Amino acid sequence: MTEAPPSPLVTSRLRTPVGPRRDDQQWWNAQRGSAMPFQRYERSGSRLPHELTDRTWPMKSLVRAPLWASVDLRDGNQALSSPMDIERKSRMFDLLVSMGFKDIEVGYPSASDADFSFLRMLIEQDRIPDDVTISVFTPARPELIDRTFEAIEGADRAMVHLCNATACLWREVVFGMSADDVQRMALRSAEHIARRAESAKRTELRFEYSPETFNVTEPEFVLRLSNAITSLWDASPDRPVTLNLPTTVETDSPNVFADQVEWMHRNLERRDAVILSVHPHNDRGTAVASAELAVMAGADRVEGTLFGNGERTGNVCLATLALNLFSQGIDPQLDFSDIDRIRRTVEFANQLPVHPRHPYAGDLVYTAFSGTHQDAIAKGLAAIERRAAEAGTATTEVPWDVPYLPIDPKDVGRTYESVVRVNSQSGKGGVAHVLKSAYGLDLPRGMRVELARQVQQVADGDGVELTSRELRAVFAEMYLDFARPALLLKEFQLTSEGDTTDIDALVVHGEGREKRLAGSGADAAGAYVDALAGTGLAVEIAEITGHVVSDSLGTRYAAYAQIGLDGATRYGAAIAGDEASARLGAVTSAVNRAHA
Ligand SMILES: CC(=O)SCCNC(=O)CCNC(=O)[C@H](O)C(C)(C)COP(=O)(O)OP(=O)(O)OC[C@H]1O[C@@H](n2cnc3c(N)ncnc32)[C@H](O)[C@@H]1OP(=O)(O)O
Numbered sequence: 039m040t041e042a043p044p045s046p047l048v049t050s051r052l053r054t055p056v057g058p059r060r061d062d063q064q065w066w067n068a069q070r071g072s073a074m075p076f077q078r079y080e081r082s083g084s085r086l087p088h089e090l091t092d093r094t095w096p097m098k099s100l101v102r103a104p105l106w107a108s109v110d111l112r113d114g115n116q117a118l119s120s121p122m123d124i125e126r127k128s129r130m131f132d133l134l135v136s137m138g139f140k141d142i143e144v145g146y147p148s149a150s151d152a153d154f155s156f157l158r159m160l161i162e163q164d165r166i167p168d169d170v171t172i173s174v175f176t177p178a179r180p181e182l183i184d185r186t187f188e189a190i191e192g193a194d195r196a197m198v199h200l201c202n203a204t205a206c207l208w209r210e211v212v213f214g215m216s217a218d219d220v221q222r223m224a225l226r227s228a229e230h231i232a233r234r235a236e237s238a239k240r241t242e243l244r245f246e247y248s249p250e251t252f253n254v255t256e257p258e259f260v261l262r263l264s265n266a267i268t269s270l271w272d273a274s275p276d277r278p279v280t281l282n283l284p285t286t287v288e289t290d291s292p293n294v295f296a297d298q299v300e301w302m303h304r305n306l307e308r309r310d311a312v313i314l315s316v317h318p319h320n321d322r323g324t325a326v327a328s329a330e331l332a333v334m335a336g337a338d339r340v341e342g343t344l345f346g347n348g349e350r351t352g353n354v355c356l357a358t359l360a361l362n363l364f365s366q367g368i369d370p371q372l373d374f375s376d377i378d379r380i381r382r383t384v385e386f387a388n389q390l391p392v393h394p395r396h397p398y399a400g401d402l403v404y405t406a407f408s409g410t411h412q413d414a415i416a417k418g419l420a421a422i423e424r425r426a427a428e429a430g431t432a433t434t435e436v437p438w439d440v441p442y443l444p445i446d447p448k449d450v451g452r453t454y455e456s457v458v459r460v461n462s463q464s465g466k467g468g469v470a471h472v473l474k475s476a477y478g479l480d481l482p483r484g485m486r487v488e489l490a491r492q493v494q495q496v497a498d499g500d501g502v503e504l505t506s507r508e509l510r511a512v513f514a515e516m517y518l519d520f521a522r523p524a525l526l527l528k529e530f531q532l533t534s535e536g537d538t539t540d541i542d543a544l545v546v547h548g549e550g551r552e553k554r555l556a557g558s559g560a561d562a563a564g565a566y567v568d569a570l571a572g573t574g575l576a577v578e579i580a581e582i583t584g585h586v587v588s589d590s591l592g593t594r595y596a597a598y599a600q601i602g603l604d605g606a607t608r609y610g611a612a613i614a615g616d617e618a619s620a621r622l623g624a625v626t627s628a629v630n631r632a633h634a
């Protein structure tokens with residue numbers, strides 16, 4: 039076997055930088071003054087042997103979910119300060135099964151007793167469903183391969199995952215080997231695995247190979263080695279070999295990785311007998327994009343973890359990838375209908391919190407604090423309700439289209455309760471939305487503006503978020519509760535004849551004297567303001583609205599009145615057991631606000 043020929047575009051981090059020439063004095067001068075020693079790092083660039091000028095991936099789009107493989111129990115686990123014990127592993131395994139994962143890497147059984155015992159427990163207690171294939175990781179060392187086979191003894195199905203570093207830096211620094219030596223080590227191990235598999239007749243075995251840090255390995259070398267391994271394992275369409283291309287440390291923008299994957303996809307031998315897999319890490323924060331472009335470039339399978347746990351910045355997050363597909367109308371083939379249950383289990387197993395801004399799963403990702411977002415969300419939700427009512431169907435049947443919310447939180451088991459939260463950045467739309475969704479109070483527009491101004495003052499003063507209870511309290515303080523009301527409607531009686539309503543009311547006004555008043559009008563409120571003229575109050579009603587509210591106190595009525603009094607406009611509100619009391623109460627409230 040010969041050494042892989044050096045390629046002009048290949049960058050070994052040790053040998054052939056493609057960045058700017060460091061002996062160029064002009065260039066160095068231009069860099070003076072930078073606070074950062076960026077010249078220590080190589081510029082990104084294609085590591086392909088030939089530029090892929092006829093790349094096809096940019097013209098592709100995602101149309102179906104790839105095969106998903108969870109590596110939570112291996113790559114995720116090896117990155118934890120406190121690796122999972124059997125209880126934590128079991129909970130994670132059961133979760134993955136319940137979500138629909140069919141391909142689960144359960145550990146590195148030759149590395150630790152915990153992994154070995156967990157695997158034995160799964161097999162001996164028959165915990166692996168018939169449609170799930172467990173995978174076990176092994177490095178290219180015969181004694182560790184032997185121990186791996188001991189661990190899977192008796193399993194119905196298993197995938198043995200062989201991995202060794204192939205990248206130049208690793209060859210030189212970690213192994214102190216040439217590319218040929220590394221190839222020989224890999225093939226010896228692959229052979230050893232094939233031999234062990236011969237005697238493991240009871241187990242339906244599959245094989246996986248990962249050239250570690252694929253993205254910085256010379257492409258011709260990876261291709262040559264991969265072809266040799268799939269040939270040695272006799273990959274066939276009915277017994278395919280999984281070839282997994284890891285960006286063990288992510289180094290380039292996702293388009294570069296996509297080119298690398300497409301080049302492999304196009305040049306691999308036995309392509310129909312190979313499941314081409316990718317295993318992106320997130321060092322540049324672009325693992326999700328890398329995985330998505332890699333699938334467009336020809337990858338069939340993606341390895342990752344839930345919420346992206348893994349070495350350093352983590353593995354690619356499978357929840358994000360799957361729900362990105364879902365948000366585009368593609369079946370993700372994984373069940374995320376209760377994302378908080380999934381998150382709780384993952385947090386328990388990893389003993390790491392999921393960030394509140396984590397896509398689809400974080401506490402805050404369906405929440406808007408800012409006024410314009412809240413306004414748009416509230417209008418969007420109302421439009422969905424309208425469309426559902428028009429179609430005579432449930433809101434969950436209506437196509438989702440709400441500004442600022444890429445998916446319906448209810449589709450992943452969340453509620454709308456926390457979609458809008460109020461602080462000093464909020465506006466009338468948000469305040470109104472919270473009062474409506476938490477208390478069923480549907481305030482008229484002018485009143486929302488007035489209330490929001492008051493809420494803003496409170497929020498600005500306290501500098502914190504207002505809960506729905508606190509908002510309700512601000513509303514009550516403004517419109518419902520008056521310590522010393524200028525007007526009190528103690529009792530009233532209405533009688534109607536034809537188009538006229540008469541009122542007989544007992545009120546307390548001004549200095550605390552009770553006064554019996556009479557009046558008539560087109561409705562109860564009209565009769566009431568007519569009667570109030572007897573106290574010297576010249577009230578004009580601009581608008582009265584109202585609706586039924588159902589809350590812990592039963593079914594009641596809320597009314598909102600806008601009145602003109604002493605040349606000014608005032609809003610008032612009341613909640614009462616019946617419509618007439620609420621409407622008259624709202625007028626009384628508006629008068630009291632005018633005289634407060
Ligand atoms: C990219 C990945 O994520 S690979 C998975 C990594 N996971 C883990 O490391 C978690 C579990 N690891 C372990 O428990 C241990 O490291 C073990 C059991 C694997 C090995 O332990 P030790 O024998 O004490 O070796 P140690 O960890 O110090 O060093 C690794 C050795 O394996 C070699 N090695 C590293 N990767 C591989 C590989 N894929 N195949 C073969 N040998 C390898 C190294 O060159 C080094 O060899 P050396 O001692 O001759 O220099």
Ligand SMILES: CC(C)C(=O)C(=O)O
Pocket residue numbers: 113201248250251282284285286287317319
């Ligand atoms: C074993 C391989 C796939 C791996 O975990 C990595 O390279 O990150």
